[in-house]
Amino acid sequence: EAGVTQFPSHSVIEKGQTVTLRCDPISGHDNLYWYRRVMGKEIKFLLHFVKESKQDESGMPNNRFLAERTGGTYSTLKVQPAELEDSGVYFCASSYGTAFTDTQYFGPGTRLTVL
Amino acid sequence: GQNIDQPTEMTATEGAIVQINCTYQTSGFNGLFWYQQHAGEAPTFLSYNVLDGLEEKGRFSSFLSRSKGYSYLLLKELQMKDSASYLCAVDRGNKLVFGAGTILRVKS
Numbered sequence: 001e002a003g004v005t006q007f008p009s010h011s012v013i014e015k016g017q018t019v020t021l022r023c024d025p026i027s028g029h030d031n032l033y034w035y036r037r038v039m040g041k042e043i044k045f046l047l048h049f050v051k052e053s054k055q056d057e058s059g060m061p062n063n064r065f066l067a068e069r070t071g072g073t074y075s076t077l078k079v080q081p082a083e084l085e086d087s088g089v090y091f092c093a094s095s096y097g098t099a100f101t102d103t104q105y106f107g108p109g110t111r112l113t114v115l
Numbered sequence: 116g117q118n119i120d121q122p123t124e125m126t127a128t129e130g131a132i133v134q135i136n137c138t139y140q141t142s143g144f145n146g147l148f149w150y151q152q153h154a155g156e157a158p159t160f161l162s163y164n165v166l167d168g169l170e171e172k173g174r175f176s177s178f179l180s181r182s183k184g185y186s187y188l189l190l191k192e193l194q195m196k197d198s199a200s201y202l203c204a205v206d207r208g209n210k211l212v213f214g215a216g217t218i219l220r221v222k223s
Contacts, residue, residue, distance in 0.1 A: 004157070031209070042119075043158075043202070043213040056210060091158070093211075103148070104211060108157040 002026065004107035006092050012113045018080040021110045025074070025094030032075050033095075033104060034067060035059075038088035046090075049075060082114045119214035121203050126220045132191050135217045137203030141184040145206040149177050149188045152200045152216070161188070161201075193221050 005024045013019050025032045034046040046065070047057040051072035060067070064083070069075040079086055089111050093104040118140040127133040139147070146165040150158035164170055164179035164186060176189040190197055198221045204211040 033211075035211070035213075042215040043204075043211075045210045045212065048209060056208075059210075102209075103160055103163060105160060106150070106157040108155070 004092055004094050004105055006090075006107040006110050008110060009108065010111045010113075012115065013082055014115050015084055016081045018078065019082055019112060021077045021079075021090050021112070023075045023077070023092030023107060025092070026096075026105055029094035029096050029105075030072070031055075031095040031097070031102065031104075032069060033093040034075070034077055035091040035093065035106075036088050037091070037109075038085070043091065046077075079112075082112075084114050087112055087114045119203055119205055119212060121201075121214040121217045123215070124218045124220070126222060127193055129193055129195060129221055129223050131193050132189065133193060133219065135188045135190075135201050135203075135219065137186045137188070137214055139184050139186070139203070139205050139212075139214075141181065143207040144181065144184075145208060147177075147179055147186050148204045148206065148211065149175075149186075150202040150204060152202060154200075158202055190219075195221050195223065197221050 007022045032049040035043050037043045045059040048055045049069045052069050066078045089109040091109045093106045095102040095104045121137045149161040152158040162177040169178045174191045179186045200216040200218050202216045203214040
């Protein structure tokens with residue numbers, strides 16, 4: 001069974017540009033999460049999809065970040081315009097269901113560098 | 116990180132046993148996960164505790180005390196490949212809240 005995949009693995013952009021990150025969850029997983037880790041800090045929650053609906057987006061830092069999951073399969077996270085403080089590793093995770101607590105399986109992350 | 120505390124670094128010898136502690140705020144607790152992360156790779160699920168006690172899975176065990184807001188990950192018969200970052204994460208309603216991670220270095 002394929003795991004969670006993310007694309008690209010690395011992205012280097014200049015301040016003010018736009019970047020779109022993609023996540024393909026494990027097949028059949030309705031729940032999809034985005035997290036990020038900025039330099040020296042802990043991994044922090046950004047948002048949670050259940051199928052195509054945003055269940056919780058309390059961790060999104062500001063309106064420069066837009067996440068979508070059309071059709072309830074893969075998800076994209078767009079940063080527009082990117083700022084220096086957006087640099088970090090963006091992780092995607094997926095889980096099968098939400099019965100009590102469900103294990104989240106993580107992708108390898110996208111390392112974003114904003115210059 | 117958000118009141119989840121774990122040591123920053125630990126060093127242990129190949130073949131030995133090491134215990135990595137994690138303390139957390141008890142409010143909004145739905146369960147506790149341990150993940151292993153090698154540099155540049157995905158965090159990999161190791162264990163999950165929701166009830167008090169010890170969960171054993173091969174060389175790895177995890178313990179939870181909900182009343183004390185305390186967990187530990189126990190690694191036995193350490194191998195060089197166990198050198199990695201170990202992440203404690205609390206489920207607060209389908210949202211994982213992570214500690215900063217403990218870097219474990221295994222030396223020969």
